[in-house]
Amino acid sequence: MIKKMFLALMAIGIFTTSCSNDDDNNGPSTSNLTLNLQGLEPLGADYVYEGWIIVNGAPVSTGTFSDVTSAQVFEVNSDMLNSATRFVLSIEPSVDPDPAPADTKVLVGDFSGQRATLNSEGIVADFSSASGTYILATPTDADMTNEASGVWFLDNSSGSPATGLNLPTLSAGWQYEGWVVFDGTPVSTGTFIDPAMADNNAATSPYKGTSGNGPGYPGEDYVMGSVAGVTFPTDLKGRTVVISVEPWPDNSPAPFALKPLAHMVPANAADHTAITMGTGPVVSVSGTATR
Numbered sequence: 001m002i003k004k005m006f007l008a009l010m011a012i013g014i015f016t017t018s019c020s021n022d023d024d025n026n027g028p029s030t031s032n033l034t035l036n037l038q039g040l041e042p043l044g045a046d047y048v049y050e051g052w053i054i055v056n057g058a059p060v061s062t063g064t065f066s067d068v069t070s071a072q073v074f075e076v077n078s079d080m081l082n083s084a085t086r087f088v089l090s091i092e093p094s095v096d097p098d099p100a101p102a103d104t105k106v107l108v109g110d111f112s113g114q115r116a117t118l119n120s121e122g123i124v125a126d127f128s129s130a131s132g133t134y135i136l137a138t139p140t141d142a143d144m145t146n147e148a149s150g151v152w153f154l155d156n157s158s159g160s161p162a163t164g165l166n167l168p169t170l171s172a173g174w175q176y177e178g179w180v181v182f183d184g185t186p187v188s189t190g191t192f193i194d195p196a197m198a199d200n201n202a203a204t205s206p207y208k209g210t211s212g213n214g215p216g217y218p219g220e221d222y223v224m225g226s227v228a229g230v231t232f233p234t235d236l237k238g239r240t241v242v243i244s245v246e247p248w249p250d251n252s253p254a255p256f257a258l259k260p261l262a263h264m265v266p267a268n269a270a271d272h273t274a275i276t277m278g279t280g281p282v283v284s285v286s287g288t289a290t291r
Contacts, residue, residue, distance in 0.1 A: 030075040031082075031291060033062050035089075037107070037118070039285035040068040043091060044252030050092045051289070052101050053084035059101050060084075064092065076291075087116040087289040088123070091173075091247045103173030104247040107287060116289040120258065124245060125168040127260035127284070132243060132277035133157075133164040136236060136269055138221040141209035147271035149233035151180060151189060151241055152219030157274040161215055164274075165195035167260070170245065178218050179242040179255055185228035186255050189220035191246065207232055240264045242280065257282055 035051060043049070043066065051062035051074065063074040089107035096102075108123040109116035121127075138150035154164040167176060170193070178189030178199070187207075190199030199218040208214065208221045222232040245258035259280035269275055 029078040031078040033074045033076045033081060034290045035072040035074075035287060036290070037068060037072075037089075037285070037287035039257050039282055040106070040287075041254075041257040042066065042068060043247075044250065044254075046094050046251060047091055047247075048094045049106075050090050050101070052088045052090065053081060054086040054088065055080050055083050059088065061099075062087075064094075081291050084111055084291070086110050087118060089118065089287075103171070105171065105173065106247075107285065109289065111289075111291070114291050118287045118289060120285045123171060124174055124258065125170050127168065127258075129166070130168070130243075130260045130279075130283070131166045132261045132263075133274050134219075134241060134263075134277065135164075135274055136265070136271045138209065138223055138233070139214045140211050140221045141223045141233070142211045143209075143223075143233075146223055146233035148235045148237055148269070149223055150219065150221035151178070151236055151265075152215060152217055153178060153189075153195065153243075154215060154217040154219070155274050156272065161217065163196040164217065165243065165261070167195050167243070173248055175246055175248045175250075176218070177244050177246045177255065178220065179244060180220070180222070180236060181240040181242065182228050182230045182234075186242065187222070187227050190218060191248075192218045237265050237267050237269055241277065243277070244280075257285055259283075 048064040048066050050064045052059040060080055062076050065072045088105055090101045091104040092102050105123045107118040109118035133155040134151050134153045136148050138146050155162045175191045175193055177191045179186040190201040192199040198216045202213045206225055209223045225232055241263050242259050243261040244255040246256045260283045261277045262280040263277040
């Protein structure tokens with residue numbers, strides 16, 4: 001009798017184990033997707049990076065992250081991951097009611113075998129031909145003694161103001177922003193989409209003077225107020241002027257990683273004279289997605 005009971009209990013255990021394994025095997029299997037990214041910087045509060053695989057033409061989220069200092073690994077449905085043709089990285093609100101990717105896509109790449117090579121040139125813009133010219137002037141300031149305290153991205157070498165920035169049209173979700181770096185602290189000149197038009201804060205800048213809004217090009221007069229211990233008006237000679245590419249919307253007070261143009265204002269720079277910008281420190285970001 002004891003032997004029969006023991007055999008019966010063994011049979012129940014085997015049956016239970018078999019059912020459990022069947023349940024596990026019937027569930028969806030997952031595989032790792034590993035992201036190795038170069039050049040990205042942390043986002044401001046309330047925003048995260050989110051990965052997407054494109055499966056049969058539709059985006060499928062692979063997960064969000066904020067840490068850009070190390071590789072990111074995500075568990076993804078194996079069938080979907082194996083069927084994916086492309087990987088896309090976007091910038092999303094950390095609390096995001098929209099299940100679709102935002103317009104602000106920063107990296108993209110097609111899978112070739114197990115890997116997708118990612119870059120920003122294919123989704124943000126190609127800055128290989130970007131160039132820029134600016135002048136030192138303070139057109140919003142009636143006092144003509146502070147001309148070295150303003151920067152305007154225009155070219156007056158022909159005798160008349162002309163567009164000073166040669167920049168590609170950005171994809172949706174991005175905008176340009178000018179900066180001057182004061183003792184390590186970047187201060188915005190304003191955001192803009194079209195370098196042939198005034199920037200978005202032309203009429204509302206807290207730093208400009210009271211004599212109008214300046215010419216119809218991006219730029220800024222630092223003639224009022226103060227920032228980072230620097231009181232305006234000041235002298236921009238020796239400061240670094242930067243054009244960055246910013247996600248929109250953007251709540252970070254610092255420039256984003258993409259900085260296609262930059263230049264240190266020469267110590268002997270003349271006012272109202274065209275100065276040529278150089279290539280910025282980061283014209284693209286890149287990485288890989290491995291499945």
